């Protein structure tokens with residue numbers, strides 16, 4: 457039997473980090489649909505994030521993206537966050553929106569461009585010092601489009617050199633989280649295409665370098681929970697970029713395309729102590745809400761992660777282990793499916809009531825009046841958006 461009070465305690469202490477860019481406008485390369493009331497600067501993004509936290513009680517951390525969240529005083533931004541019960545989380549670098557990076561950033565053949573790219577990463581660590589952020593999250597668009605375009609091994613050498621310089625600049629309590637992605641924008645080779653490449657670089661760099669699993673960055677059919685279990689065993693899972701995909705890097709709401717996959721991932725996390733704060737797994741969202749209202753979509757995403765986590769925590773691990781040791785394939789599978797098929801919404805409603813918030817986060821947000829308030833107040837100025 458599972459101890460329900462321990463399940464509730466784990467759900468109450470889980471922290472889900474929301475990305476500043478999810479509050480701004482986004483779209484595909486075909487069209488960005490502008491929405492009314494969207495934030496015009498990082499401060500207003502934090503105001504929206506505070507609404508998500510108020511409704512859910514478990515989303516007090518916000519990832520920033522440099523330069524999309526450019527400001528001249530990051531310490532002031534951090535103070536503004538604290539005044540709203542928030543903290544600033546991972547600092548995401550941007551080495552993909554500058555003409556200089558057409559043939560790569562840290563893997564570019566031109567040493568001057570490599571220098572510029574590394575300087576940006578070092579600047580991101582300076583920003584972490586000012587915001588009190590612990591994580592530098594690195595995603596690189598570097599790669600090639602055509603066979604023969606550049607040398608695969610030489611590009612890895614350039615990567616290793618750049619990462620080592622940035623790693624050496626990290627403070628005691630700062631980490632480097634290295635994300636991988638199968639393809640896009642590069643279509644032939646990507647310099648960090650999979651967890652193995654990321655893991656190999658992180659292993660060489662040292663303890664403060666860990667892998668980020670973006671759930672949308674794999675080939676169809678990839679067993680992501682296996683990667684998660686393996687990385688946890690090796691103490692190299694730094695965190696997640698949660699989102700859902702049907703085809704490629706769709707960045708849809710986590711848990712919307714395949715809630716069972718999310719459950720399987722969270723089962724490995726829960727079983728392998730990944731929910732314990734000391735394990736250091738960051739539960740970040742990395743999503744774009746192109747056609748749906750942004751704040752309620754982020755609230756829904758947080759709830760989806762919570763539901764998968766609750767089901768994972770309900771797995772009767774003693775019964776599972778007994779069935780596994782007995783070689784009882786059907787029983788072991790049944791134990792897992794029992795947890796997955798449990799309706800955990802009443803349990804989460806109880807958890808929220810015990811936290812002193814509304815048991816229904818979506819209804820609470822609707823009733824708050826925030827959606828109409830931002831439409832009437834945020835007029836004029838440039839709306840923030842992906843790339844703005």
Ligand code: AOS
Nearest residue numbers: 521548595635670697705742
């Ligand atoms: C890109 O595909 C990656 O998922 C990045 O993590 C992220 O979406 C981008 O860097 C915005 O910060």
Ligand code: ZN
Nearest residue numbers: 635670697742
């Ligand atoms: Zn990502």
Ligand code: ZN
Nearest residue numbers: 670672673705
């Ligand atoms: Zn992505």
